[in-house]
Amino acid sequence: MGKSWQVNESESLFTYTNDRNYTFYNPTNHTPPFLTAEVAALNNETLQSYLTTCGQTNFACLYDYAVTGNRQLAVTSGNIVNEARQLHSLSTNRAPTLTYETNQTSTVVEGTIRVMVGQTINIQFNGSDADGDALTYSVNNNEIAGTSINGSGYFTFVVTSSNLNINVSGDVPTLIVQVIDGLASAVVEVKVLMCDCAGNGTCLWDRPLQLGTPSYGVSGGGGAVEIRKDYKRNKFKE
Structure with a gap:
């Protein structure tokens, strides 16, 4: 059942040579390397080095590193996984x-x-x-x-x-x-x-004290104070 996906020799579309026949490329006794077995075979120092590169949960990176020993290949695999995870997070967030x-x-x-x-x-x-x-x-x-x-x-x-x-x-x-x-x-x-009322009265928030500008000012006391849009205080007479 586990090999139901495999194309048998009569279904294959490839042309083989005598020394590189169908059986050569599809050995019936082949057991693929599994991550758990590959990791178990590593010494602690090597394993920690791999985990530092790949992290604890990037199994594609760990698998490629453990099987091939090629750090660049493992990092590339890990980046592909991380990008896929990021895209999934963005699409569901x-x-x-x-x-x-x-x-x-x-x-x-x-x-x-x-x-x-x-x-x-x-x-x-x-x-x-x-x-x-x-x-x-x-x-x-x-x-x-x-x-x-x-x-x-x-x-x-x-x-x-x-x-x-x-x-x-x-x-x-x-x-x-x-x-x-x-x-x-x-x-x-x-x-x-x-x-800035500065003791001159109450701010007139809704009163445009200078035509054509969004000015805010105060009135009361001895006159009025205008806080212009450049926020410089200018006095004027009512």
């Missing part, structure tokens, strides 16, 4: 999801963060993975200083005056939070409005 409450506090309004210098805000980002894979969170703190996120998706933003000098080419800066399951990722982008 379901990407994680990432959400947060877009109106959870006075500092998060309609999906936009509103913060003033001196504030520390916290937002819970919720990652979920249908496959139960471990999730890793990250945030673009190289672009927006003072931001961090822990392994549970708890985000913290400590706002200082240095944040107002972010070079955003005239655009509102964007917080980018990512969660990854090792293969696929989900990203949430949140606009960040920053204001």
Whole structure:
């Protein structure tokens, strides 16, 4: 039964010579080398060397190394197996999801963060993975200083005056939070409005103080303060 796949001599399409006949290429008493037997025949030092090259579970690599002793051949076999495993994982993996409450506090309004210098805000980002894979969170703190996120998706933003000098080419800066399951990722982008009242009153988040620009400012006290899109504070009279 184990050789039911084998083509017999009458079915063979090959032409043989006298010294290289069908029986030569298909010996009936041939027993193929099995991995367990080949590994058992290795001394401990050689086995550890093979395991270092192939790993514990890449049996194609281990088999070729044990049978041929050819490291390059074994590594090539192992790479093919690893690529096949990677493709299988990618084809069956379901990407994680990432959400947060877009109106959870006075500092998060309609999906936009509103913060003033001196504030520390916290937002819970919720990652979920249908496959139960471990999730890793990250945030673009190289672009927006003072931001961090822990392994549970708890985000913290400590706002200082240095944040107002972010070079955003005239655009509102964007917080980018990512969660990854090792293969696929989900990203949430949140606009960040920053204001430095400096004791002059209350930030006017919805008031365009300069026509044609996404400016945010404050009013009260002895006049008003405008925080322009380049985040330089300029005073003007009402």
